[in-house]
Amino acid sequence: MIKIIAGQKGTGKTAKLVDDINQVAIEDSNVVCIERGNRLDQLLKCKVRLINIEEYPCTGYDQLLAFICGICSKDYDLTHIYIDSISKVAKCDDSAKLADFIAALDKLAAASSITITVILSGATDDLPESVKSFC
Numbered sequence: 083m084i085k086i087i088a089g090q091k092g093t094g095k096t097a098k099l100v101d102d103i104n105q106v107a108i109e110d111s112n113v114v115c116i117e118r119g120n121r122l123d124q125l126l127k128c129k130v131r132l133i134n135i136e137e138y139p140c141t142g143y144d145q146l147l148a149f150i151c152g153i154c155s156k157d158y159d160l161t162h163i164y165i166d167s168i169s170k171v172a173k174c175d176d177s178a179k180l181a182d183f184i185a186a187l188d189k190l191a192a193a194s195s196i197t198i199t200v201i202l203s204g205a206t207d208d209l210p211e212s213v214k215s216f217c
Contacts, residue, residue, distance in 0.1 A: 084188045086216040088202040088209065095201050096166065100125045102199065103164055112159050116150075117166040135171045143183035146172045150187070154194055163198045181210040188216075 087095050100122065107113050107127040115126060116133045123132055133153075140149045154160055169175050172183070184200070191198045202209070206217055 083197050084184060084191055084216045085197070085199045086184070086202055086213065087199065088204060088206045088217050090205060091203055095203070096122075099164060099166060099199070099201055103127075103130055103162075106162050111161040112157055113162045113164070114153055114157070114160060115164040115166065116171055118170045122166065141173045143172050143174055143176075143179045147183060147186050147190075151190065154190065154196065160194075160196055163196055165198070165200045168200050168202055177208075177210055177213075181212045184213050184216060 087098055089095050103113060103115055104125075104127050107129045112131075113129065114131045114133060115122065116135055118135050120132075120134055126132060135146075135149075138149065140146055150163065153163070165171055168180070168183075174180075180202075187198055187200075190196070200216075202213075206214060209217070
């Protein structure tokens, strides 16, 4: 399952993300959070595996998808993946490529029973229709 939390800057997307991650981390789950930098490391429970994408040579939605597939292949018991600020993590602002990426993520999530939550900055009305359905 894919969930997208979208909104303009300053609307509380990251706070919602942190609350959701910490609530899920209480349960018997295996949680990964991908972000750019280390701004969430003091906010998340220590059970959450936090990945700073800047430590890896990953640019664009295709490489990010391959990176996520690698994480899934290593952690067979992975239950949740969170991606904070997708355009910053992928280093790409192309909405057409975003739509293709979300469609591929949806297939991955359905095949592996992983819940994937993506934070997206911007107005929901500006998103492609295929992406809006996940908001």
